[in-house]
Amino acid sequence: MEKLNVLVCDDDTAIVEALEIYLKQENYGVVKAHTGTQALKALSEQKIHLVLLDIMMPELDGLSTTIKIREELNIPIIILSAKSEDTDKITGLNFGADDYVTKPFNPLELMARVKSQMRRYTALGSLVSKSGLLKSGSLELDTEAKELRVDGEAIKLTATEYGIMLFLMKNMGHVFSTEQIYEHVWNEPSYSAENTVPVHIRRIREKIEINPREPKYLKVVWGIGYKIEKY
């Protein structure tokens, strides 16, 4: 069973770290952020299954962040806040949050709520990104059908190949080292310097590139890593 990742976003470092401890105890992966912008970036780069979001943050506040997340993703969001007035609760929930906990909170209660949301989440498998289509030129990744299309033609990918393409296409143009690719796609903390990522890269190239020797989409950056070229 794959690990479930929780994104914790709060400008108060102490809270983030405390939550990290509790979440890790429950065997969740933890991704930390301190601003709404950071949170959105993390969401686009990594597979996140639930978001714990502070409402009072500098830069981009929690509610705006919630709205932005909802435009893209359908994952559970639990709002954390010092405000406890009813009106705020309603606002949070109606903006697309799934639950609302007021500070100071009992960490165990929060864990119970996380678990509750995760149960629903894994049950419905709603880990589906809404748009469903990631594009670069005539390269399209359909996250619903879990297939890749080149010039409209469907190409079968294996689960790992799909995972790599999903990661790279979500972050189109950004170069990632083999270690980074491995850690994100396999969702494991380390990569023991094996050759498995390059092998998968080659496989994908064979499937999607006209001439795998001179890749048009899946490019290497010598000494650094791989990326999907933006078109």
Place this chain on the structure above:
Amino acid sequence: MEKLNVLVCDDDTAIVEALEIYLKQENYGVVKAHTGTQALKALSEQKIHLVLLDIMMPELDGLSTTIKIREELNIPIIILSAKSEDTDKITGLNFGADDYVTKPFNPLELMARVKSQMRRYTALGSLVSKSGLLKSGSLELDTEAKELRVDGEAIKLTATEYGIMLFLMKNMGHVFSTEQIYEHVWNEPSYSAENTVPVHIRRIREKIEINPREPKYLKVVWGIGYKIEKY
């Protein structure tokens, strides 16, 4: 659009009736119960989409009821209670409730929470659909007659087979894991790695595919799941 039904269960008649008014305003169908036993009975007899459950009830209390419901169904449960101690909250959520609201509550907040749970529930459009015809090429699922047709020819499906086809065809083109299929079609919270979904898939293929070895409609995506191909 089919109406979504809420089961309200509280021994306090006044509360049930108040909630009924609010829920009807939001266009939910309301089913009333005053004991846990009545609630269970209602659940087995009618299509209920969410449960509001008082924790302090004579006969069969709210938590025990929650457990019993969870053994059978995977619908959202919101616990209502006068107790507001943390320990109770935790207990409620861990027993399978999805949310917890303490009395006295603001009805608007409760409505927001109901809406929030319903949003998740209906996210995949998994249960609500206008009865009619779902089509993919020469494959037609008639949800009124509850029958499947291939090239106009009616094919008999068993209840389970029909359920699987309904789910997959409602979400045509979308790939689902066996776990997801199981949880949706059986409406149960977990699927303990058994083989029953693949067996049903095979049965369906035998009935609808010309060559079950090379399915045209019910396709596998290796390592990920199954889907109905869009035509």
Place this chain on the structure above:
DNA sequence: CTTTAATCTTAAGAAAATCTTAAAATTTTT
């Protein structure tokens, strides 16, 4: 310009994971 070291590409085969299928056991319905 040549050499060297680092990095990437490619191939092939072994191991692991996943899917298919058949048949028997169980449960439910008729």
Place this chain on the structure above:
DNA sequence: AAAAATTTTAAGATTTTCTTAAGATTAAAG
């Protein structure tokens, strides 16, 4: 009680994944 439907079990087929290792390419140094 019989029939039908569903679930479990388990073996075989297939596909995918990983590892190894050799060859090719690139960047940098002499």
